[in-house]
Amino acid sequence: MGMKSLITGAPGARLHTAAIPEPRQGEVLVRVKITAICGTDIHIFNWNKWAAGIGIKPGNILGHECVAEVVKLGEGVESLALGDRVCIETHIPCEDCSLCKNGNMHICENKRIFSLHTDGCFAEYAVVPAVCARKVPDFIPDDLASILEPLGVGVHAAQVGNVQGKRVVVLGAGPIGLFSACASLALGAHSVTISDVKNTRLEVASMCGDMHIWNPLEISASAMLGSRSSAPEVIIETTGSNQAIAETLPYLREKGKVAMVGLYSGDVSLNLSRDVIYKEATVEGVHGRLMWDTWDVMENLLLEKKLNVRPAITHEFALEDYEEGFRIASSGEGTKVLLKP
Amino acid sequence: MDNVMKAVAKVRSEYGSFEVIEVPMAKSPGDHEVKIRVETVGICGTDLSIYKWTETVAREYHPVFPLIPGHEFAGIVEEVGAGVSHLKVGDKVAINPHISCGICPYCIQNRESICENRPILGCHADGGLTQYLTVRAKNVFVLPANVPIYLGSLAEPLSVTVHALERVQQKSDKAAAIVGVGTVGLLQYIACKAAGYEDIVLFGLDSDQERMELAKRMGAKTVNIEKEDPYIAFERLTGQPKADVVFEVAGTNDSITFAIDLVKTAGKVAMVGIAASYTPIDTTKVVFAEKELIGVRAYNLSTWPKTMEIIGKIVPQLELLVTHRLSLAETNKAVELLLKRQCLKVVIEPNAESLAGREGR
Numbered sequence: 001m002g003m004k005s006l007i008t009g010a011p012g013a014r015l016h017t018a019a020i021p022e023p024r025q026g027e028v029l030v031r032v033k034i035t036a037i038c039g040t041d042i043h044i045f046n047w048n049k050w051a052a053g054i055g056i057k058p059g060n061i062l063g064h065e066c067v068a069e070v071v072k073l074g075e076g077v078e079s080l081a082l083g084d085r086v087c088i089e090t091h092i093p094c095e096d097c098s099l100c101k102n103g104n105m106h107i108c109e110n111k112r113i114f115s116l117h118t119d120g121c122f123a124e125y126a127v128v129p130a131v132c133a134r135k136v137p138d139f140i141p142d143d144l145a146s147i148l149e150p151l152g153v154g155v156h157a158a159q160v161g162n163v164q165g166k167r168v169v170v171l172g173a174g175p176i177g178l179f180s181a182c183a184s185l186a187l188g189a190h191s192v193t194i195s196d197v198k199n200t201r202l203e204v205a206s207m208c209g210d211m212h213i214w215n216p217l218e219i220s221a222s223a224m225l226g227s228r229s230s231a232p233e234v235i236i237e238t239t240g241s242n243q244a245i246a247e248t249l250p251y252l253r254e255k256g257k258v259a260m261v262g263l264y265s266g267d268v269s270l271n272l273s274r275d276v277i278y279k280e281a282t283v284e285g286v287h288g289r290l291m292w293d294t295w296d297v298m299e300n301l302l303l304e305k306k307l308n309v310r311p312a313i314t315h316e317f318a319l320e321d322y323e324e325g326f327r328i329a330s331s332g333e334g335t336k337v338l339l340k341p
Numbered sequence: 342m343d344n345v346m347k348a349v350a351k352v353r354s355e356y357g358s359f360e361v362i363e364v365p366m367a368k369s370p371g372d373h374e375v376k377i378r379v380e381t382v383g384i385c386g387t388d389l390s391i392y393k394w395t396e397t398v399a400r401e402y403h404p405v406f407p408l409i410p411g412h413e414f415a416g417i418v419e420e421v422g423a424g425v426s427h428l429k430v431g432d433k434v435a436i437n438p439h440i441s442c443g444i445c446p447y448c449i450q451n452r453e454s455i456c457e458n459r460p461i462l463g464c465h466a467d468g469g470l471t472q473y474l475t476v477r478a479k480n481v482f483v484l485p486a487n488v489p490i491y492l493g494s495l496a497e498p499l500s501v502t503v504h505a506l507e508r509v510q511q512k513s514d515k516a517a518a519i520v521g522v523g524t525v526g527l528l529q530y531i532a533c534k535a536a537g538y539e540d541i542v543l544f545g546l547d548s549d550q551e552r553m554e555l556a557k558r559m560g561a562k563t564v565n566i567e568k569e570d571p572y573i574a575f576e577r578l579t580g581q582p583k584a585d586v587v588f589e590v591a592g593t594n595d596s597i598t599f600a601i602d603l604v605k606t607a608g609k610v611a612m613v614g615i616a617a618s619y620t621p622i623d624t625t626k627v628v629f630a631e632k633e634l635i636g637v638r639a640y641n642l643s644t645w646p647k648t649m650e651i652i653g654k655i656v657p658q659l660e661l662l663v664t665h666r667l668s669l670a671e672t673n674k675a676v677e678l679l680l681k682r683q684c685l686k687v688v689i690e691p692n693a694e695s696l697a698g699r700e701g702r
Contacts, residue, residue, distance in 0.1 A: 281636045
């Protein structure tokens with residue numbers, strides 16, 4: 001029996017009929033319902049320097065943000081049952097290192113990444129390590145469930161920012177920025193300002209909640225953040241643009257926090273004395289989600305209807321229409337683009 | 342004459358311009374103030390910046406000349422104003438030179454280190470390079486009896502290192518690294534040891550050789566990063582590949598990059614050294630390993646009682662740090678020694694009657 005799958009073309013991607021894989025010990029086979037396109041998929045689609053350098057095998061199946069149903073259990077799997085609806089936690093921990101044993105499985109030093117070091121889930125079926133299959137509560141519909149993985153990054157960033165009661169500036173209104181802003185509102189931020197150079201993205205943001213939108217091409221950082229009543233206590237950086245953080249950091253308040261989520265293609269140049277040391281500010285990296293604290297918090301916020309992220313889902317296509325989906329996702333015309341196998 | 346005293350002042354904005362001048366005697370203390378007879382003043386990098394009159398100093402301090410520098414100082418209480426209960430005449434004391442405002446949002450949270458309106462004695466206002474000074478009693482702390490007064494001026498830089506620990510220390514920490522082996526690096530070592538770190542490794546350069554020898558005499562483990570691979574050395578010395586916490590005290594772009602690399606996944610870097618204007622940072626390392634870069638500035642008021650607690654237990658190490666004891670008239674000589682890196686800590690003793698037999702070690 002074969003299955004539809006989308007494999008890397010290095011560059012590009014193509015549809016391919018693959019054999020349905022068999023779950024090994026500690027793994028499960030899932031039938032994929034929806035998979036969302038992530039920035040990582042776009043990097044691999046474009047086959048940029050980063051993608052070419054991380055050891056993705058030829059013909060690897062793309063995709064990692066999905067909702068799926070467990071259809072077969074590998075040997076020794078007791079944590080899941082047939083029919084369970086699950087999401088995939090992308091970071092596959094070794095479960096053995098000191099980080100894994102101290103609540104930091106998400107940054108396990110031996111971790112593998114689902115869909116980079118394994119086949120992914122732009123396919124009818126996928127094999128997932130049981131430790132990474134997260135059961136989805138019934139109240140969350142399939143389309144929202146398919147974006148819980150990136151939503152978790154935003155929740156994690158807002159948790160690291162300790163945003164309650166604070167003025168928060170989120171740099172970038174792509175999916176991660178948008179989710180960070182939504183999570184900041186949900187976790188009780190005093191105010192949230194979100195920036196992007198694309199107004200289409202800011203429009204989506206304004207539909208997700210009561211946040212201030214800021215296009216730095218139209219309003220300068222000093223006009224937006226320069227007064228005492230507007231200077232942020234927390235900056236969540238999701239753009240990977242040196243200019244974005246360099247222009248904003250001078251306005252961070254004393255004892256402020258920068259949650260760094262975005263990845264830069266080169267070094268970022270920061271005035272550490274003026275902006276971090278003299279202010280006793282903190283710059284902290286954020287990567288992925290805590291297993292499973294972030295997922296628990298996210299599900300609670302969704303249950304309480306505090307996380308309004310549905311407007312982020314701007315497009316849905318059949319897997320066969322992946323080219324249009326990738327075009328829309330990478331141009332910034334859409335925010336989250338879903339593909340159904 | 343009783344109505345004048347000697348001081349060293351920056352008399353104009355040009356390079357150098359440190360001169361011994363006569364100024365009116367410090368006033369009698371008002372309510373909640375004390376008058377101090379200054380017995381020891383440490384000369385530090387900031388004083389050198391004032392000497393050179395760097396752009397930052399000109400922008401930050403904008404003083405009225407003549408300005409009396411000196412923010413690391415200690416002395417004897419000469420006179421006590423009304424409403425002061427914790428000090429008496431004759432007390433041996435160290436002074437916190439940050440005159441925090443007490444009313445800004447940060448002071449109210451006991452975060453005086455980032456007070457919004459905080460003149461620093463010796464920087465924005467007249468400091469310790471003088472014979473007498475009248476100061477707010479709240480900023481004056483009694484030194485333990487066993488601390489020789491000339492070492493009292495080390496309480497200020499020691500407080501910086503104690504505060505760095507307040508900012509980053511976690512109970513689970515075992516191995517600490519200190520990048521930079523100047524006075525602050527060595528004091529950071531002493532403070533880390535007092536704080537209970539099992540393994541502490543100091544990293545320096547060829548040019549720090551003498552300081553690293555001194556660190557070894559204090560019991561420190563040291564690594565010359567120009568001579569050996571610092572990661573292999575760290576693992577050999579501590580049994581773990583990366584540091585639980587790194588204290589970056591050198592403030593150069595290279596040392597900051599190294600500090601970020603050296604800290605473990607999810608570890609903290611205390612940013613103590615004042616960095617150059619812009620530092621390139623490979624943020625992927627910060628993001629993927631969830632590292633934290635934590636700014637450390639000066640200290641809070643509540644840091645100082647802890648410093649007083651520690652300083653009484655580390656007198657032998659502090660004695661090793663002070664290489665020169667000079668008179669007020671020799672302040673320019675002290676600056677020269679520092680500029681030429683021919684010393685470690687130099688202290689000025691403004692009221693020393695005679696300097697015979699006073700050479701430090």
